[in-house]
Amino acid sequence: MSSRRSTSVSARSTNDSGAHFLVNSTIARQLVRSCAVGCSGTVVELGAGAGAITTHLAATGARVLAVERDPELLRRLRRRFDRERCVSVIGTDIGRFRLPRTPFVVVASIPYGISSMTCRLLFGSVPTALRCASLLVEWGFAKRLTEPVPRTAELAWWNARFTIELCRRVPPRSFSPSPTVWSAQLVARRNTEITGNSARALRVLLLTAYTEPTEPARAVVRAAAPGLTPHHFLRAAGVDPSSPARRLTPQQWSSVARALADDSRLHWPALPRELGRRWR
Numbered sequence: 001m002s003s004r005r006s007t008s009v010s011a012r013s014t015n016d017s018g019a020h021f022l023v024n025s026t027i028a029r030q031l032v033r034s035c036a037v038g039c040s041g042t043v044v045e046l047g048a049g050a051g052a053i054t055t056h057l058a059a060t061g062a063r064v065l066a067v068e069r070d071p072e073l074l075r076r077l078r079r080r081f082d083r084e085r086c087v088s089v090i091g092t093d094i095g096r097f098r099l100p101r102t103p104f105v106v107v108a109s110i111p112y113g114i115s116s117m118t119c120r121l122l123f124g125s126v127p128t129a130l131r132c133a134s135l136l137v138e139w140g141f142a143k144r145l146t147e148p149v150p151r152t153a154e155l156a157w158w159n160a161r162f163t164i165e166l167c168r169r170v171p172p173r174s175f176s177p178s179p180t181v182w183s184a185q186l187v188a189r190r191n192t193e194i195t196g197n198s199a200r201a202l203r204v205l206l207l208t209a210y211t212e213p214t215e216p217a218r219a220v221v222r223a224a225a226p227g228l229t230p231h232h233f234l235r236a237a238g239v240d241p242s243s244p245a246r247r248l249t250p251q252q253w254s255s256v257a258r259a260l261a262d263d264s265r266l267h268w269p270a271l272p273r274e275l276g277r278r279w280r
């Protein structure tokens with residue numbers, strides 16, 4: 001499923017984008033509640049469609065930035081929310097949208113075809129003002145994203161910086177037209193401790209660990225911080241130095257990164273500018 005539209009959207013445009021639109025208002029309300037969207041905050045909706053979620057966001061009184069690229073849907077959104085002063089309808093591609101620099105939350109039913117790109121934008125970017133994201137995604141994608149030991153360094157990076165929970169399964173009948181697979185609601189909350197030096201140290205650790213997954217944790221730390229005693233940092237982080245790198249969770253790597261970041265002898269390379277878009 002590349003994306004999901006309300007039943008009232010014409011068959012022509014539904015077929016054009018392959019979209020599936022939320023028709024279950026209980027799920028829309030749960031999405032909004034999970035991020036505790038309040039009247040003083042800013043909420044971004046990526047892929048607003050015909051406004052099935054936007055209408056619940058608008059009811060909170062928050063400032064809503066509703067992003068959509070389909071011209072017909074944009075016209076419908078603008079007509080529907082014309083009188084809602086708190087809703088701004090933004091006609092652009094998600095990949096080109098600049099996230100706010102002041103604290104915000106994201107509530108979205110994201111198109112399956114661009115799930116990775118969207119999560120990269122949300123969870124990879126440094127620095128970020130994103131506090132919480134409540135997302136509907138494809139079930140298999142949600143499972144991969146929330147594995148205790150993620151399969152790639154990029155997934156580990158997202159999971160170290162955000163606590164990502166799979167909240168519930170969402171059946172195909174919740175959308176029109178119905179997709180062939182189940183969906184899931186994810187809620188991601190930012191971990192504020194991974195910033196600055198600890199974020200730089202974490203990136204080096206994850207790159208090293210995922211390049212040499214069978215090496216023990218002590219070898220990863222030795223390679224990342226040559227000349228220092230790896231056991232000291234690993235024990236400080238509560239990690240067994242002999243554990244293979246591939247068994248450590250993002251949370252354990254975060255603890256090691258924080259222990260390393262406290263050592264003033266170490267200098268960590270700056271994070272690449274486009275880290276949120278391309279994780280290397």
Ligand SMILES: C[S@@+](CC[C@H](N)C(=O)[O-])C[C@H]1O[C@@H](n2cnc3c(N)ncnc32)[C@H](O)[C@@H]1O
Pocket residue numbers: 002003004005006017019020021022023046047048049050051052053067068069070073092093094095108109110111112114
């Ligand atoms: C899964 S539908 C969700 C629509 C609506 N939020 C709902 O729940 O009914 C995804 C929406 O994202 C839009 N979309 C797909 N790719 C996009 C992109 N790259 N940039 C902006 N919008 C996109 C589609 O036109 C569609 O309206």
